[in-house]
Amino acid sequence: MKLSYNRTKIVATMGPASAKKEVLLAMIKAGVNVCRLNFSHGKAEDHQKTIDTIREINAQYKVNIGILADLQGPKIRIGLVKDGGIHLVNGKHIDITTKECIGDDNQIYITYTTFPQDVQAGETILLDDGKLQLKVIETNRKDTVKCEVLHGGILTSRKGVNLPNTKVSIPSLTEEDLVNLQFALQNDVEWIGLSFVRTGEDIVDLKRIISQSGKPSKIIAKVEKPEAIDNIDAIIAATDGVMVARGDLGVEMPLEVVPMLQKMIVRKCRAASKPVIVATQMLESMITTPRPTRAEVNDVANSVLDGADAVMLSGETSVGEFPLIVIETMAKIVRNVEESGYPFNAAKEAGAVSVSNYLSNAVCESAVYLAGHTNAAGIVSMTVSGYTAFEISSYRPKASTYIFTSNKTLLNALSLVWGVRAFYYDQLESTDKTITDVNEMLKQENLVEAGEVLINTAAIPIEKQGKTNMLKVTVVE
Known part of the structure; x- marks a missing residue:
């Protein structure tokens, strides 16, 4: 199957819009490299079907599409409210309670049991992606917090809650996350996304669980809280990859700081040779229209210019009306930036x-x-x-990067990494024979032609599979 090829990879979130095999196949042909399963939505059986479809496509068409299982993390929500929603009026008071109830004009239920103990008077509460804003007046430190409405509007059931000033005591991995994590690990998913990461320790805890299960899954730390920004170096050091999750980040922190944070995080990830995904609202208007706004096109292009390994789509491909057109559009933007000779291999920081x-x-x-x-x-x-693949990619070389490995999980995991194309190879007789073999394979695939120069790296002696210690310059015969 001939894939359209970008150096900057495309991550697409799966959902009802992209569930059919023929739709997903068309999206992959158009440029999807990694499929994201969002465990905040959908049932296990839906996710299972999606995983089976992706694996089927990989086997049938000899492609290496990776899977990112995105755990919900300690996402705080309000409970159910009365039909038609509640109208929050500026200046009015409302109670937030940890006792389960159907929300009305007097009180709403929150899923965060220690909320009255963790919150202080004067702190801000944001509801529904920051569209509604409340201020804490007082807490009884047991089950009720009295709030004043600063910016009102209609509040409907199960909306997200952000607490930008509160030290939240919920663990990074909730009970539900642990169930979803086991499901993901049983399915040998290549990447696990951890939401609302606060410290490097959060990553270490998750790594411990993954290694106890004997699985090689790698971790993507989703940066979306002020504490994560404070601890960014420790988080990057502990994780395998990072996601700049601009949705919650832009609610938890002032919106205007997010663009520079994005650039800072991408720069630090490149310096550490860790892949970095830029996510949220990239082509948001394409959920309902077949054409993006000019600002969105600029945003995708600028993320490529920032040096992101991958750009991600959420609602656009999971529930949107035009999943295939979205991928084609994103691939076009990415390719245009890449072909216009942008300085993607700007010097990497030490x-x-x-x-x-x-x-x-x-x-x-x-x-x-x-x-x-x-x-x-x-x-x-x-x-x-x-x-070696992560390291070479981090320099963003002008030459194509071809990685050969006998490790099947790694083949799909590398689909997230900038500029890398991975191939399966498991013959380890001698270094010379291996180099001849892999170069020949590239020639057969019409990726290189006679007379071109290739730089080969390997570990000698090859059968020891040690660290890379050799370079060879080869002219293709």
Whole structure:
């Protein structure tokens, strides 16, 4: 199957709009690299069907579409309210209670049991993505918090609650998350998204559970809280990848700081060789119209210019009316920026130097340097852990990056990483034979042609599958 190919990858959220196999297949052909399962919505059986469809497409069409299982995290919501919603009027008082009830003009139920203990007078409560704003007047520290309506409007059932000034005591992994995590791990999902990450410890806790299950799933830390920004270096160090989740981030923090935070996070992730996804409202208007706004087109283009590994779609592909047109549009924007010679390989900032990987990092950096100076068509690497792929990609080389691995989970996981195309290869007789084999495979796939230069990296002796320690410049025969 001939895929359209971007260096910046596209993540699409699955849902009723993209559930049919033929729709998903068309979306993949148009440029989807990773499918996101949003565990805030949908039943386990729906997610199971989606996973089965993706795996079927991978096997049938020899593609490596990755799966990102996005856990809801400690998302706070209000409970059910009376039919037609409640009209919150500016200046009026309303109680928020932890006792379950149907919300009315006097009180609303919140799903966060220790809310009255954690909140202080004067703190802000935002409802429905910040559209409604309340201020805490007093709390009885047991089950009721009295609030004043600052910005009113209609409030309907199950809307999200953001508490930008409150130290929330809910654990990062809720009971429901743990159930969904087991489901994702049983299905060998390549990436797990952790919502509302606050500290590096949150990631460490999740890693512990994943390694106890003996699964190789990698973690995406979703940055959407002020505490995550305060602890950003520790979070990037602990995680495998990051998502700039601009929806909740823009509610929890002042909207105007989000664009510079996005740039800062992307820069730090590149320095640490960790993939970074930019997400939320990228082509939001395309949920209901087949054409994006000019501002949205600019936003996608600027995220590519910032150096993101991937750009993500949410409602546009899960419940929108035009899932395929959305992907085609996004792929066009990405490709246009990439083909117009933008400085995607702007110098990478120096990251923290790790003694254990110092040598292989130097080899990867040299491979990128050499590729630039020999005008190479590709950098071709062998990896089992994927480390080399993440490292080479972080330099955003001009040459294509071709990764060969015998690790099947890694094949799909690398579909998230900038510029990487991964292939399955499991012969480890000798380094020379391997290099000849993989270069020949690229030639058969019409990805390189005779006379072109390739930079090969490998670990010698190859059968030990150790760290990358060798570079070879090859001219394709």
